[in-house]
Amino acid sequence: MKSTRIIVFLILIIPFSGFAQTASRVTSGLDLGLGYQDKVWVPSVMYHQELSLNNFSWFRIGWGVRTWGYYAGKTDLLPKSSSVTGDTLKFGKITTNGISLLVGANVRLWKFDIGANTDLIGIAFGAKRKGLYTNSSFEEGEGAEFYNAYVPSNPTVLNALPVLLDNNSGQSEIFLRYWITDRIGLKLGYVHGRVTYTSSEKLDGGQTRFSTTYGVPYAAISFPLYN
Secondary structure, three states: OOOHHHHHHHHHHHHHHOOHHHHEEEEEEEEEEEEEEEOEEEEEEEEEEEEEEOOOEEEEEEEEEEEEEEEEEEEEEEOOOOOOOOEEEEEOOEEEEEEEEEEEEEEEEEOOEEEEEEEEEEEEEEEEEEEEEOOOOOOOOHHHHHHEEEEEEOOOOEOOOOOOOOOOEEEEEEEEEEEOOOOOOOEEEEEEEEEEEEEEEOOHHHOOOEEEEEEEEEEOOOEEEOO
């Protein structure tokens, strides 16, 4: 998971450092896709727009909007990585939906686009669920009254930079898109994401946000909107 974050970051930061070049062409498109692995379903629809640069027409940088879902069965959510409380929220089912603003970059080689994108900010929503709160430490914390009890929780609404920050929902992806014709393409990739729930009570360490990361292979059909 950490290596995926690093790859996405490097692919994005290098071309953006040369954005002083004058943009020469704008393209946009729509990707309709689905990620799946181990009974985890991650559908998404992404609108993307790119600028190619005068001196590097094969370099494209841009932005987009992604609507996404995360649907899974039994899932354990943990507090932020810096927490040492040893507590967990256990859910029998997770259903979360979201919409995010993203940035991306890709390289065009013949009929192939090779690139990455990541969410900047977004909102998430979904069904309110009760998570079983457990603690594996020997010491009781401020959430002791909720140990082995079900705590109402819901998807965290406001989220930012999930590729870098704990306890923020959203996605990043690396991908290869092949344009079969001028009007349709096939996109294959890997989605790295995070899903976060907020508990209705402050638990050990004052924590209210609990999350998990996931990674799934992904396939999509791509449509250009204009060229």
